[in-house]
Amino acid sequence: SLKMASDSPESLMTLCTDYCLRNLEGTLCYLLDNETLRLHPDIFLPSEICDKLVNEYVELVKTDSIFEPHESFFTLFSDPRSTRLARIHLREHIVQDQDLEAIRKQDLIELYLTNCEKLTAKSLQTLVSFSHTLISLSLFGCCNIFYEEENPGGCEDDCLVNPTRQVLVKDFTFEGFSRLRFLNLGRLIEGVNVETLLRPLASLAALDLSGIQLNDVGFLTQWKDSLVSLVLYNMDLSEEHIQVITQLRKLRHLDISRDHLSSYYKFKLTRRVLNLFVENLVNLTSLDISGHTMLENCTIPSMEEKMSQTSIEPAKSSIAPFRSLKRPLQFLGLFETSLCRLTHIPAYKVSGDKNEEQVLNAIEAYTEHRPEITSRAINLLFDIARIERCSQLLRALQLVITALKCHKDDKNIQVTGSAALFYLTNSEYRMEQSVKLRRQVIQVVLNGMESYQEVTVQRNCCLTLCNFSIPEELEFQYRRVNELLLNILNQSRQDESIQRIAVHLCNALVCQVDNDHKEAVGKMGFVMTMLKLIQKKLADKTCDQVMEFSWSALWNITDETPDNCEMFLNYSGMKLFLECLKEFPEKQELHRNMLGLLGNVAEVKELRPQLMTSQFISVFSNLLESKADGIEVSYNACGVLSHIMFDGPEAWGICEPHREEVVKRMWAAIQSWDINSRRNINYRSFEPILRLLPQGISPVSQHWATWALYNLVSVYPDKYCPLLIKEGGIPLLKDMIKMASARQETKEMAR
Numbered sequence: 142s143l144k145m146a147s148d149s150p151e152s153l154m155t156l157c158t159d160y161c162l163r164n165l166e167g168t169l170c171y172l173l174d175n176e177t178l179r180l181h182p183d184i185f186l187p188s189e190i191c192d193k194l195v196n197e198y199v200e201l202v203k204t205d206s207i208f209e210p211h212e213s214f215f216t217l218f219s220d221p222r223s224t225r226l227a228r229i230h231l232r233e234h235i236v237q238d239q240d241l242e243a244i245r246k247q248d249l250i251e252l253y254l255t256n257c258e259k260l261t262a263k264s265l266q267t268l269v270s271f272s273h274t275l276i277s278l279s280l281f282g283c284c285n286i287f288y289e290e291e292n293p294g295g296c297e298d299d300c301l302v303n304p305t306r307q308v309l310v311k312d313f314t315f316e317g318f319s320r321l322r323f324l325n326l327g328r329l330i331e332g333v334n335v336e337t338l339l340r341p342l343a344s345l346a347a348l349d350l351s352g353i354q355l356n357d358v359g360f361l362t363q364w365k366d367s368l369v370s371l372v373l374y375n376m377d378l379s380e381e382h383i384q385v386i387t388q389l390r391k392l393r394h395l396d397i398s399r400d401h402l403s404s405y406y407k408f409k410l411t412r413r414v415l416n417l418f419v420e421n422l423v424n425l426t427s428l429d430i431s432g433h434t435m436l437e438n439c440t441i442p443s444m445e446e447k448m449s450q451t452s453i454e455p456a457k458s459s460i461a462p463f464r465s466l467k468r469p470l471q472f473l474g475l476f477e478t479s480l481c482r483l484t485h486i487p488a489y490k491v492s493g494d495k496n497e498e499q500v501l502n503a504i505e506a507y508t509e510h511r512p513e514i515t516s517r518a519i520n521l522l523f524d525i526a527r528i529e530r531c532s533q534l535l536r537a538l539q540l541v542i543t544a545l546k547c548h549k550d551d552k553n554i555q556v557t558g559s560a561a562l563f564y565l566t567n568s569e570y571r572m573e574q575s576v577k578l579r580r581q582v583i584q585v586v587l588n589g590m591e592s593y594q595e596v597t598v599q600r601n602c603c604l605t606l607c608n609f610s611i612p613e614e615l616e617f618q619y620r621r622v623n624e625l626l627l628n629i630l631n632q633s634r635q636d637e638s639i640q641r642i643a644v645h646l647c648n649a650l651v652c653q654v655d656n657d658h659k660e661a662v663g664k665m666g667f668v669m670t671m672l673k674l675i676q677k678k679l680a681d682k683t684c685d686q687v688m689e690f691s692w693s694a695l696w697n698i699t700d701e702t703p704d705n706c707e708m709f710l711n712y713s714g715m716k717l718f719l720e721c722l723k724e725f726p727e728k729q730e731l732h733r734n735m736l737g738l739l740g741n742v743a744e745v746k747e748l749r750p751q752l753m754t755s756q757f758i759s760v761f762s763n764l765l766e767s768k769a770d771g772i773e774v775s776y777n778a779c780g781v782l783s784h785i786m787f788d789g790p791e792a793w794g795i796c797e798p799h800r801e802e803v804v805k806r807m808w809a810a811i812q813s814w815d816i817n818s819r820r821n822i823n824y825r826s827f828e829p830i831l832r833l834l835p836q837g838i839s840p841v842s843q844h845w846a847t848w849a850l851y852n853l854v855s856v857y858p859d860k861y862c863p864l865l866i867k868e869g870g871i872p873l874l875k876d877m878i879k880m881a882s883a884r885q886e887t888k889e890m891a892r
Contacts, residue, residue, distance in 0.1 A: 178213045183679075215236075287333050439461050772815070
């Protein structure tokens with residue numbers, strides 16, 4: 142079913158929401174005074190649509206770098222008569238005091254504010270406007286929401302030095318929040334009196350106090366008849382805490398887990414504590430004790446344990462206290478504890494570090510609020526994907542994608558997540574992945590490259606892109622991916638390995654794509670970037686992959702693209718060509734790439750006069766005798782000269798070498814090639830070759846063109862025969878056979 146889910150298209154609701162958010166002005170809104178968004182007066186939207194618009198907007202601002210946030214977005218929802226909001230999830234710096242203020246007239250039922258660090262005590266006052274309807278509220282990580290700015294009175298000078306002081310609000314409570322049942326205060330700022338804050342709440346069902354240090358939690362017993370979920374992640378526990386917890390008999394979910402790396406922790410879990418939980422909390426279906434050190438042995442002797450098949454039956458439990466459970470737990474958190482490695486664990490779902498299933502459960506459970514744990518779990522997944530084979534590939538991929546989107550600015554998650562993606566997208570898993578899923582991977586990879594200039598993330602992201610078919614699979618983000626790669630290559634200090642991968646990707650991206658793509662990339666500074674890389678390598682006197690790929694990329698990007706050819710000449714490309722030839726006389730690959738590129742330049746009539754110098758013509762003539770890379774270098778040099786000859790004797794503006802002498806050397810070269818040569822070249826079109834056939838000005842150019850066609854259609858008939866027919870080559874050859882000026886051997890070959 143997971144496979145099907147990832148394959149199915151987006152719902153119409155999702156597509157419409159996305160379209161409207163990207164085109165607010167053209168759909169729901171108009172611009173007032175060229176700056177403020179206003180809803181069209183005849184629009185009325187129910188909460189099902191408005192909630193989705195707001196939640197998707199937050200998601201887009203967070204994860205799509207191209208999406209522009211709007212200053213006045215939240216004001217669209219200020220009037221409940223035209224737009225209704227009920228359940229909204231806001232995150233991070235996207236939301237500010239004035240945004241909440243804008244929607245204060247809405248009857249919100251559910252409001253999640255996660256890590257909204259820009260919210261101040263002004264927003265506490267706004268919360269009061271929702272007090273009569275709010276059932277569920279999260280203020281997780283809103284570290285400034287209990288602070289207000291205070292202007293110190295009196296002294297003028299002091300005001301200039303310190304115009305606003307942050308002071309803690311002490312008098313706010315949840316008085317009047319009569320319907321509030323679910324509350325998350327995770328990572329609440331120190332100094333707020335939690336007991337006073339919560340006292341007015343009549344019947345809490347779920348409370349999350351993650352990361353808050355409270356020595357006395359006795360006040361929790363006031364909800365002993367209603368509390369079904371309690372989260373005390375990273376709270377320093379003591380015997381008193383345990384006494385209170387065991388009185389909360391309605392609890393179905395208890396989380397006392399901790400991050401074992403965060404701080405010194407006195408409390409140790411004992412067999413007795415687990416026994417107390419099992420005896421007193423009879424409704425428990427979910428328990429998380431991840432990160433705890435067990436003080437004494439809670440396990441059953443291993444002989445007895447190893448005997449049978451793994452079982453989740455409490456009676457067979459390898460963890461002694463859990464043998465008294467009435468039924469298996471739905472969830473048991475054992476991440477970074479020794480217990481997760483036991484054989485019989487009485488729970489349907491276990492988070493731990495023993496195997497893939499446990500690790501995926503950990504990533505799933507902790508991604509939203511515990512990135513510090515999640516990054517370690519993803520690191521374990523990375524090892525599984527690298528060393529073994531992932532059996533739940535789609536689930537693994539989706540969890541990693543979610544974590545990377547959720548924690549775009551968390552370096553640890555970006556490093557481990559991007560590394561895991563590399564192994565999860567490689568070729569052995571290819572068949573199991575839908576287009577939609579692979580596109581999601583590309584999106585988060587590009588997000589990572591944008592947000593992080595950090596070497597490891599950049600390298601992982603570039604390597605992951607190499608797992609895709611390029612350019613096809615990257616076509617939907619073509620501009621963006623090229624901009625990011627050029628950006629990497631234009632940095633002054635560069636990591637060698639990233640440079641190599643980035644140049645390889647650039648080369649692949651401009652290979653076999655439409656000319657308008659090549660022109661667009663040329664305008665982004667592609668030609669200039671490659672020439673700078675070549676210049677650097679030349680200065681270091683190194684001819685490595687980066688040097689060869691850069692010339693290859695220039696060969697690809699100039700193919701039938703005159704603008705890029707001209708850029709190559711304008712940025713002293715010919716000077717670099719001569720210097721590389723002189724510095725690296727033995728490098729065959731390099732020579733082939735450089736001459737392939739010059740072949741493209743020579744195809745452009747307006748640029749040929751720039752190649753008409755004694756120095757260049759001598760170099761091309763001498764390369765006719767080159768045996769580098771089979772016939773490729775000689776063939777390309779002859780191609781360049783064939784186009785130059787095609788302009789006739791009057792275009793030959795130099796005294797040395799003589800035109801006839803060069804023609805003679807061209808004939809000799811062509812006659813020396815083996816007509817059945819396998820080729821290292823790829824033609825998308827024969828047009829530049831075919832234009833050399835119907836002319837009598839340069840029989841040698843005609844002969845080179847005929848030889849090229851004959852060789853390609855005889856060695857690769859399936860590929861090139863259809864191309865020759867499609868581009869009208871047959872009548873051109875027939876006409877040439879009748880031409881008086883054509884040489885006999887050319888006619889034979891044409892026939």
